[in-house]
Amino acid sequence: MEKKIYLDNAATTRTRPEVVEAMLPYFSEMFGNPSSIYEFAMQNKKAIDDARSIIAKAIGAETNEIYFTGSGTEADNWALIATAEAFENKGKHIITSKIEHHAVLHTCEYLQKKRGFEVTYIDVDEFGCVKLDQLEKAIRPDTILISIMFANNEIGTIQPIKEIGQIAKKHNIIFHTDAVQAFCQVDIDVNELGVDLLSASAHKVNGPKGIGFLYIRKGVRIGSFIHGGAQERGRRAGTENVPYIVGFGKAVEIAMANMKERTKKETELRDYLIKRILAEVPYTRLNGHRTKRLPNNANFSFQFIEGESLLIMLDMNNICASSGSACTSGSLDPSHVLLAIGLPHEIAHGSLRLTLNDEITYEDIDYTVEKIKEIVYKLRQMSPLYED
Amino acid sequence: MEKKIYLDNAATTRTRPEVVEAMLPYFSEMFGNPSSIYEFAMQNKKAIDDARSIIAKAIGAETNEIYFTGSGTEADNWALIATAEAFENKGKHIITSKIEHHAVLHTCEYLQKKRGFEVTYIDVDEFGCVKLDQLEKAIRPDTILISIMFANNEIGTIQPIKEIGQIAKKHNIIFHTDAVQAFCQVDIDVNELGVDLLSASAHKVNGPKGIGFLYIRKGVRIGSFIHGGAQERGRRAGTENVPYIVGFGKAVEIAMANMKERTKKETELRDYLIKRILAEVPYTRLNGHRTKRLPNNANFSFQFIEGESLLIMLDMNNICASSGSACTSGSLDPSHVLLAIGLPHEIAHGSLRLTLNDEITYEDIDYTVEKIKEIVYKLRQMSPLYED
Amino acid sequence: MYTKKVMDHFTNPRNMGEIENPSGVGTVGNAKCGDIMRMYLDIDDNGVIRDVKFKTFGCGAAVATSSMATELIKGKTIEEALKVTNKAVMEALDGLPPVKVHCSLLAEEAIHAALWDYAEKKGIKIEGLRKPKSDIHEDEEEDKQDY
Amino acid sequence: MYTKKVMDHFTNPRNMGEIENPSGVGTVGNAKCGDIMRMYLDIDDNGVIRDVKFKTFGCGAAVATSSMATELIKGKTIEEALKVTNKAVMEALDGLPPVKVHCSLLAEEAIHAALWDYAEKKGIKIEGLRKPKSDIHEDEEEDKQDY
Numbered sequence A, B: 001m002e003k004k005i006y007l008d009n010a011a012t013t014r015t016r017p018e019v020v021e022a023m024l025p026y027f028s029e030m031f032g033n034p035s036s037i038y039e040f041a042m043q044n045k046k047a048i049d050d051a052r053s054i055i056a057k058a059i060g061a062e063t064n065e066i067y068f069t070g071s072g073t074e075a076d077n078w079a080l081i082a083t084a085e086a087f088e089n090k091g092k093h094i095i096t097s098k099i100e101h102h103a104v105l106h107t108c109e110y111l112q113k114k115r116g117f118e119v120t121y122i123d124v125d126e127f128g129c130v131k132l133d134q135l136e137k138a139i140r141p142d143t144i145l146i147s148i149m150f151a152n153n154e155i156g157t158i159q160p161i162k163e164i165g166q167i168a169k170k171h172n173i174i175f176h177t178d179a180v181q182a183f184c185q186v187d188i189d190v191n192e193l194g195v196d197l198l199s200a201s202a203h204k205v206n207g208p209k210g211i212g213f214l215y216i217r218k219g220v221r222i223g224s225f226i227h228g229g230a231q232e233r234g235r236r237a238g239t240e241n242v243p244y245i246v247g248f249g250k251a252v253e254i255a256m257a258n259m260k261e262r263t264k265k266e267t268e269l270r271d272y273l274i275k276r277i278l279a280e281v282p283y284t285r286l287n288g289h290r291t292k293r294l295p296n297n298a299n300f301s302f303q304f305i306e307g308e309s310l311l312i313m314l315d316m317n318n319i320c321a322s323s324g325s326a327c328t329s330g331s332l333d334p335s336h337v338l339l340a341i342g343l344p345h346e347i348a349h350g351s352l353r354l355t356l357n358d359e360i361t362y363e364d365i366d367y368t369v370e371k372i373k374e375i376v377y378k379l380r381q382m383s384p385l386y387e388d
Numbered sequence C, D: 001m002y003t004k005k006v007m008d009h010f011t012n013p014r015n016m017g018e019i020e021n022p023s024g025v026g027t028v029g030n031a032k033c034g035d036i037m038r039m040y041l042d043i044d045d046n047g048v049i050r051d052v053k054f055k056t057f058g059c060g061a062a063v064a065t066s067s068m069a070t071e072l073i074k075g076k077t078i079e080e081a082l083k084v085t086n087k088a089v090m091e092a093l094d095g096l097p098p099v100k101v102h103c104s105l106l107a108e109e110a111i112h113a114a115l116w117d118y119a120e121k122k123g124i125k126i127e128g129l130r131k132p133k134s135d136i137h138e139d140e141e142e143d144k145q146d147y
């Protein structure tokens, strides 16, 4: 196999060999059920607690405020549905944004259609920043939850979380943030930011796919989402995924240790990539905010061409990239995020997301830019929208 | 570390080295998100489909009737909650049994308390068999779901699933079975049995912890439980846990291939164990049905002694066992299953579950029996209930 | 996801481009995905399609089906061209993923639109040709769960 | 889950057994878990606990706290024995897991029950001793989530 240039780290990341190493003993050796009483299994309980405390520290939380889930999506569902159930007597209104991940948007839809909730979807400006004035005006006496993502998965825009936290606090409303993309990429301190609930996922930080966590601030009394055994202090049932919990802990330990250096390097590369693409490919725009963006995210729209064709041709040149989010690639609709920042339909269609990791080199970027130039040129020749 | 005799295979099992082997390439090499469009990730889609078809075959289902979940518990929650939501216009009554796993019981409680459902809990006889006449009488015009476990996790009793399937069909009611303990231990054919929904979990069949599946019969139109991306054909959101799905497939492939031979061996060992314990330890009873029981399950009550003390002493002798189910070991209540088969409180307290695997030898069983005899004797000496 | 033939037609599209002063030209859009296809025909006096070119703004399947469709109608009579359905195009490409079936309709409709334009210019009526909609859409999938 | 001291007292319980013709005997049950403890006292004429034995049907913590409690009151006066609280027993054992705190109440109550029996037999009143309930229970946990 030729060398792949993997530029889709927002979709998922490579599980680090050190993480795999850390998980391995828990499959066939220390395989006990952590809820069991014998010593053999109790060591696993400790392994879980160690991982939990590493993760808690990474967001400035207490260890017992972290609850492991089966994915970032589950954490989002839990936060929204359990908060809705806990506070529906107080009110049935939720505020979120138009650019949330489907894990939040489709859960909101569920709450609307099946559970009688009302949801207000706040607009974003052309850079993808949530409109704070609109958000505050949307608050009603029956608003029980504000859910705004920390950073967007498509265009990388980082939201004014602290300000939103203050608004939520002022109005005594629970504040949830989907930090799946921001976790270990930007500094997060739940107390400083005033966040009550926070979701994250391991596979975006070089951990395994299929494990996430929900941070629940002590005192925020929401129920369970998955009901059953007494795991996770009675709040999330199901035999604990010991290997993945250990692996998640290890991944976060590494990601937090190298965060400063890594994000600095990624930011430089990102800016180099953005600069070259905008300078060398005509009829191209950068989507998202120029500086308030994830260190590893670049997102472009190339006028007159369509995303899938571009992706396939990049793939044939060993470059892995995406247009919208991976989990909606089965869909034909243009990205709801790009429409929300005001792009017309055809331009939204021609978008490309490149998300870096710290193994990407300037050489890789140079190669990628050259290929993009070639392919965009070729596709424009083919396009009925392009007149040269 | 001395040799452990692991007799708690109903709590969880060792992940087979072959399973770990099968999963490994999907962590750090083929790590792509299966929803992505490039070739590098598409191979993972195929890996998932292969595992899905192995599993479908194991229960006589179609490949596209299998949906992966983050645990057996999630599968149970999904089956109950989504069926409740899909059919609440038809009725809000559910029938289940008194000896279900907490994944079902606590979800029923949730549906009662939070969602306005009524639940009838059917009794079992002294052997733990669900009372069919009571079940059929409990059916009302607004009954929308019958959920009866395939085999009980504590006492191993196998339920008359086919008969229940016929009753459900006759009354046009959805039939769910929690087959977490039965899967790969007894023959299952969803069509022959008339099962509409079936839950299972990998970590009970030498696969990893933190993955399960829900079988949904084609045409049974229930919604999602976890909302978000379009994974699992739009029915279960969250980036696919590719390594565990592959591992689950491998574990099932092996377990189905050796099922006949394995269960034969386990049944023989189990019967030898039961025979010796009943013959050699006075004031002891076997819980569960003598023959309609899981091949690897033995469950005893030793009068006058308490379970935890027994377990700790077995542990000190390198024997891993449990009294109730592992996930409730944090609880002090006596097992709801043992109370349901009519044991008085103190006797229910002195119960011991030994669950075998195919690596257990006659020697292990002999050693275990000797230790049990010693420890039971010692604890009885200590007991205010025992007069010798 | 795509067959070898689709990939071949996608990467080396046949008949891509424009025809100056075409006998007929038609542009159609796909309401479902927003993609657009334009088809140019050069038709001789015997009603034979002497040349055909296309331009497509669309997915891989759209490009490949345009390419294959042009191959299938080139040198054919109008009557023969009318018989080239999206199913025929898909078969010639060894199939499309279920979610991409609708893309192949784009090619069929673009041919019809170009023929309609030709007929209007010529002031003739072509047997069996209905006025194409500018936006096409397929019937809803029967079972959303099945892809 | 248990400390070394708990395990020591559990595996080698001190003062396990019965006293024939005890000065007082008390049996208490734990409503929470169904466990049972019986305490036998041999008290001399000066009100000193000369000997103490116990029998317990209960968890590891119940056995260990019975054992430790007997150690703490053996040779002590009745007044001193009354001061041995479940907290003192737990401390002497280097602590118990939160979910097991209630088990230690069993030992405290069993001592009280045996002393009550002694006082009734003797027809005396012991300062500060209330009639023990046959079933004890702790106050509900403050925050179920915290264990």
Ligand SMILES: Cc1ncc(COP(=O)(O)O)c(C=O)c1O
Residues within 6 Å of the ligand: A237, A238, A239, B010, B071, B072, B073, B074, B076, B101, B103, B149, B151, B152, B153, B178, B179, B180, B181, B201, B202, B203, B210, B211, B212, B327
């Ligand atoms: C009968 C039964 N149902 C459900 C479960 C839950 O499965 P999981 O641990 O995968 O959530 C178990 C075991 O834990 C079980 O034995």
Ligand SMILES: Cc1ncc(COP(=O)(O)O)c(C=O)c1O
Residues within 6 Å of the ligand: A010, A011, A071, A072, A073, A074, A076, A101, A103, A149, A151, A152, A153, A178, A179, A180, A181, A201, A202, A203, A210, A211, A212, A327, B237, B238, B239
């Ligand atoms: C912002 C955001 N939220 C939620 C998710 C869902 O996480 P997971 O794939 O772990 O379910 C993702 C990525 O898939 C994401 O980018």
Ligand code: FES
Residues within 6 Å of the ligand: A332, C030, C033, C034, C035, C058, C059, C060, C061, C062, C100, C102, C103, C106
């Ligand atoms: S998705 Fe638009 S034509 Fe294929």
Ligand code: FES
Residues within 6 Å of the ligand: B332, D030, D033, D034, D035, D058, D059, D060, D061, D062, D100, D102, D103, D106
């Ligand atoms: S659990 Fe009953 S005394 Fe400890």
